[in-house]
Amino acid sequence: MTIREEKFAALTAITQNAPINSNRFNPSVKSAVSNLGTVFNGVEATPDAQGFVRHLTGANGLSGAKFLGDAKAHAVAFLNSGNLVSTFDLSKLDVDMANGVASENAFGHQVLFQQFVTFSDGTKLPVRGGKMNVTMDKEGKIYNVTSELKHGRVMSKRGVISEAEAIEIARAKFSRLAGQLSKTNGKEYAKALRSAVKTCTAKVKLVASENNGKIDAVYEVILGTDQPRQLIEFLVKAKTGEIVHWASKLHFSVSSKAQQAALGRIAAKCFLNIPDPNKPLNQQVVDYYVENLPDPKVLANERxxxxxxxxxxxxxxxxxxxxxxxxxxxxxxxxxxxAVVAFIALNLQSDINEGWGLKKQTRAIPVYVNDKSVQDNAYFDPENYEIHIGVGSGTASGGLTEMIGFDLGVLWHENRHHEVFLQTPGNDMPGPQGGACNEATADVHGQLMMQYTFAIMFGKITGQTLTVADIVKDPRIIGLYAMPPQGIRTQRNTKTVADQQGEVHADGEIVGAAMADALQAYVEQPDVASGKISLADQLANYGRAGQLLMTLLPTRNVRFTDWRRCHITADQQLTGGANRAVIEKAFDAHGITASSATQTKPKGKGKGKGKGKGGNRKAPGNRRRVKA
Ligand SMILES: [Zn+2]
Structure with a gap:
């Protein structure tokens, strides 16, 4: 027995009695995966982020077929066997079996297959990173399959820009990047590189690229210079010309740490969940990174x-x-x-919400962190286009905790006001109920949705996981870290329109609880329980509706019932109305019904102001505040 075989035997002994937990897998492959254990002895399967099989390993071999010396034919026959087709969902994907590339090494053979997708205009493109790799030993014993196949909706590729246009866009970006290297590599270097960019070599290829469950046509543009040498790959969206990613292809030529930083990720410590006020902060800090900083020494980007x-x-x-x-x-x-905590939390919130349909910013917004002139509060100022995070006066005196900005909920809340500004036709939600809707969505789509989404994205880092049950029992406390233990307010309540007071935060609890009840009802849908839709995908459905509905709102005097109606309309467009009944039920329970469409005025309270003006809209710069 060779050493290698001994290792395999040992691995088999360990894994033989460990059944595969098929619950971690996507519903479309779940039963096939759970069946694997009965077909192969000692098989192990590991899911990818979407629950599809990423690694399939069988120390004793995964195929009983006789090896006739042709690795590609052997691998193709293996993948075409019924159990493997369903394990990798191959009947729904276009994997080019005929052109698999076989190679031999010291350990045996590998065969690499490429995935393709066909767009509605008939164009067939290779999928970026869509590979499947079958590995066998010299005797043809197949013991591993690594799959990076992409599962997503193929988008339209009508109206794409030309290759030449894509190259020009990438070249302009390259030139800007070169200019930025003057700070880290000196002016001479930057000047020489900018000059070299003018005559750089260019390779361009149109491919399909998966992002957030969507598959789009994207140009891979690789630009190279000689003196000085640089080689950078740019991904340019073929429909919009937007550069979605860029990275240096030279791993060993980077001459300094600073330059390396300029071309990639930079280590950064932060929080990726709302800190628990009862635990030491240091234990909750995680190692993360910031990336694509135009100047790697300065915490600022295009947002x-x-x-x-x-x-x-x-x-x-x-x-x-x-x-x-x-x-x-x-x-x-x-x-x-x-500031680092805020920068990372805000950028991730933008990434997520832009993925759900949020309009992109046209300019960067300054964020003033720990602004002592703003006590026990934070605000988004749409006129000066600024976000200010204040400081707390201390919980002992009835104020907020000193470091308000550590509460990601406060950051997400303010940034949702910013999203409202970007997304609504009127760049605001005017009117008394509109102001309440603005506060409510800042709590629900801002804090709660990010709290849940971050828990799914970063659960492995923060130890904070999320299930439907967690959402169902969540007290929906807003500002838990800023004002422990009860928070600033809660979006779980039984308030109705009869409880309106004419103050946007107080009234925001009425429509906010309706929004949050609808969110909970989304994740309680039978399709989520059955596994037909993942929790993450269903949260995304709610998140997308939350972006689309804002584009449908009136520009003046937005009412609770406008929000209700626009949510239903958005859901019809996005899911064919799958969530209509639960949206209606959630809003009805708070008195926001289909028939209350004409109700606009807060009940009987005027205090001499607010009529047609809206609660506290007189704050300087039309500020949206956390509290009052
Ligand atoms: Zn607010």
Whole structure:
């Protein structure tokens, strides 16, 4: 017995009695996966993020077929066997079996297959990263399949830009990037590179690329320079010309750490969930990263410019001496740490919501972190286009906790006001009920939806997982870290329109609880329980509806019933109305019914103001505040 075989035997002994937990798998492959154990001895399967099989390993071999010396034919016959077709969902995918590429190495053979998709215009394109790799030993014993097949909806590719246009877009970006290297590599280097970019070599290829469950046509553009040498790949969306990704292809030529940082990710410590006020902060800090900073020393990108106050001056947040953004939540750098927390939380929120249909910003918004002039509050200012995160006066005196900005819920809330500004036809939701809707969506689509989505995305890092049951029993506390233990308010209540007071946050609890009840009802749908739709996908359905509905709102005097109607309309467009009944039920329970469409005025309370003006809209700059 060779050493290698011994290892296999040992592995088999360990795994033989460990049944595959098919619950971790996508419904479409679940039964096939659970069946694998009865077909192959000692088989192991590992799911990818979507629950499809990423690794299939069988130490004793996964195929009983006799090997005739042709690795490709052997692999194709193996993949075409019924059990494997269903395990990898191959009947729904286009994997080019005929052109599999076989190679031999010291251990045996590998055969690599490429996935394709066909667009509605008939164009067939290879899928970026859509590979399947079958591995066998020299005797043809197939013991591993690694699959990176992409599962997603193929989007239209009508009206795509030309190859030449894609190259020009990438070249312009390359030139800008080169200019930015003057700070890290010196002016001479940057100048030489910018000059070289003008005559750079270009390779371009149209491919299909999967992102967030959608498959789009994308140009892969690789630009290279000689003096100095750089090679960068740009992904340019063929429909919009937008650069969605870029990365250096030179892994070993990077001459300095600073330049490396300029071309990739930079370490950063932050929170990826709302911290528990009862646990030490240091235990909740996680290692993450920031990326694509135009200047790797400055915490700013095309969306957010982070500012902290130093000796009375607002200044950009700069990297630590080691080039990272690793700061401590306590001590002298706590403002910088707070800025990193906000930068990461806000950018992820933008990434997620842009994926759900949010309009992109046209300019970067400054974020003032720990602004001492803003006590016990935070606000989005649509006129000056700024976000200010204030500081708390302390819970002992009935105020908020000092570091309000550590509460991701506060950040997400303000940024949802920013989303409302970007997405609604009127760049606002005017009217008393509109103001309440704005507060409500800031709590629900802002905090709660991000809280849930982050738990799914980063559960492995934060240890904070999420199930439907967690959402059902969530007290929906808003501002838990900022104001422990009861928070600033809650979006789980039985308030109805009869409880309106004419104050946007108080009234926001009425329509907000309806929104949050609808959110809960979405995830309680039978299709989620049955596994037909994953929890993440169903949250995305709610998130998409939350973006689409905003584009449907009136520009003036937005009412609770407008929100209800637009949500139903959005759901009809997105899911064919699958959630209509639960939306109606949730809003009806708070008195926001189909028949109450004409109700606009808060019940009997005027206090001499608010009539047609809306509660506290007189705050400077039409500010949206966390509290009042
Ligand atoms: Zn607010």
């Amino acid at each position: 957010y410019k982070m500012l902290v106050e130093v000796k009375g001056q607002w200044v950009p947040v700069t990297a630590a001496a080691d080039g990272t953004f690793n700061f401590s939540p306590t001590g002298k750098d706590k403002d910088k740490f707070s």
